[in-house]
Structures are given as C-alpha cells and as structure tokens.
Amino acid sequence: xxxxxxxxxxxxxxxxxxxxxxxxxxxxxxxxxxxxxxxxxxxxxxxxxxxxxxxxxxxxxxxxxxxxxxxxxxxxxxxxxxxxxxxxxxxxxxxxxxxxxxxxxxxxxxxxxxxxxxxxxxxxxxxxxxxxxxxxxxxxxxxxxxxxxxxxxxxxxxxxxxxxxxxxxxxxxxxxxx
Numbered sequence: 001x002x003x004x005x006x007x008x009x010x011x012x013x014x015x016x017x018x019x020x021x022x023x024x025x026x027x028x029x030x031x032x033x034x035x036x037x038x039x040x041x042x043x044x045x046x047x048x049x050x051x052x053x054x055x056x057x058x059x060x061x062x063x064x065x066x067x068x069x070x071x072x073x074x075x076x077x078x079x080x081x082x083x084x085x086x087x088x089x090x091x092x093x094x095x096x097x098x099x100x101x102x103x104x105x106x107x108x109x110x111x112x113x114x115x116x117x118x119x120x121x122x123x124x125x126x127x128x129x130x131x132x133x134x135x136x137x138x139x140x141x142x143x144x145x146x147x148x149x150x151x152x153x154x155x156x157x158x159x160x161x162x163x164x165x166x167x168x169x170x171x172x173x174x175x176x177x178x
Contacts (some may be wrong), residue, residue, distance in 0.1 A: 008033060015040055019131035023164035026128040030121035030169070037124045041099065044127075045092035051141030053084055095130070102126045102155075106162050115169045129161040130154075167169045 015036065018025040032040075057080060103123040110117035117125070133154035140147045 010036075012036065012039055012043060015128065016043060016131060020127040020135065023161060024168045026125060026161065026165040027168035029128045030117070030125045030165075032124050034120070034124070037127050040131075041095055041127050042092060044130060045088060045095050047138045048091045048095060048134050049088045050082075050138050051144075052087055054142055056080055056083055056087075077140075095134075098132060099123060099126050102130075102158060104161070105159075106166065109163065110166045110169070114171050115164055115166055116172045117166065119171065125165055126158070126162060129158050129165060132161065133157045 010032075015032070019040075019075060029037075090162070098122065103119060103126040105123040106118050106126055107117055110122065136157075137147065137150055137154060140150065
C-alpha cells in the first residue's frame with residue numbers, strides 16, 4: 001500500500017518518461033488515480049497531434065473548395081485554429097477508444113497468466129503502455145515518414161508492452177486454510 005500513496009504524488013512527466021522504457025513501472029502505474037491516467041492520455045493525444053499541427057501551422061497555402069491553393073492570411077489563422085482544436089479532440093477520442101478496447105483484451109490475458117487485473121487497472125496499464133508507440137508515431141509523422149502499416153505495428157507494440165507489464169505484476173498469494 002506504500003506504493004499506492006507514493007503514486008498519488010508522482011508527476012505526469014515522470015509517468016510519461018518511465019512509460020517509455022519500463023514495463024515494471026507501468027505495472028505500478030495501474031494504481032494511479034483515474035484523473036492522472038486521463039491527463040496522461042490527453043498528453044498522449046497532444047503528442048499524437050503534433051506532426052499534423054506542425055504541418056498545418058507552417059503550411060503557406062490553403063486549399064479552396066475548387067482544389068486551388070489560396071493565400072489568405074486573414075482566414076488562415078482562424079481556420080488553422082479551428083482545425084487544430086478539432087484534430088486534437090478527434091485524436092483524443094480515438095485514443096480513448098483504442099485504449100478502452102485494448103484494456104478489454106488485457107483483462108483476460110492477465111487472468112490467463114494468473115494475475116489479478118480488474119478492468120480499471122487494465123485501462124490504466126494500457127494507457128501507459130501506449131506511450132512508446134505514440135511517441136514513435138509522432139516523430140515519424142513530424143519528419144514525414146511513410147507510416148502505412150504503423151497502426152498495426154503500434155497495436156503489436158502496445159500488446160507486447162502490456163504483456164511485459166502484466167508479467168511484472170506479482171501473482172496473488174494463495175490462501176492456505178488452517
């Protein structure tokens with residue numbers, strides 16, 4: 001229980017960086033408060049959107065309804081702001097949906113491995129497991145690499161990190177009736 005009290009004070013940056021490389025820490029993060037987990041997912045959504053934001057903000061031309069490029073400094077700022085906010089909200093929604101679905105898969109995997117992992121802890125564990133693939137995807141998108149099959153690769157990476165984190169969860173002790 002000592003770890004649970006310590007986790008309430010851990011910073012989001014610490015959660016973010018340790019989620020990049022440590023399945024053992026991710027296993028501990030299953031005890032995070034739901035608020036911290038949701039904040040972490042919103043930070044991940046920001047990373048997910050960074051490449052698109054960069055391309056939108058620094059692009060010189062806007063497409064008109066007829067496929068022609070138009071340079072209009074007045075409308076570009078407003079349109080860019082609306083698109084950036086809409087993209088962020090859309091990416092956050094997709095990320096929450098993906099984490100919710102993958103967390104549902106994590107629960108039976110944990111049961112099969114002999115670990116106790118309720119859905120709420122599985123959701124938190126999945127949110128932290130998604131950090132590395134999202135950072136990789138963001139960097140690929142920012143530097144304009146082709147990421148045709150990256151979504152499938154990201155699912156495999158998340159599943160692998162989840163599996164490693166689930167294995168880092170100690171098995172429940174069996175009661176001996178005396």
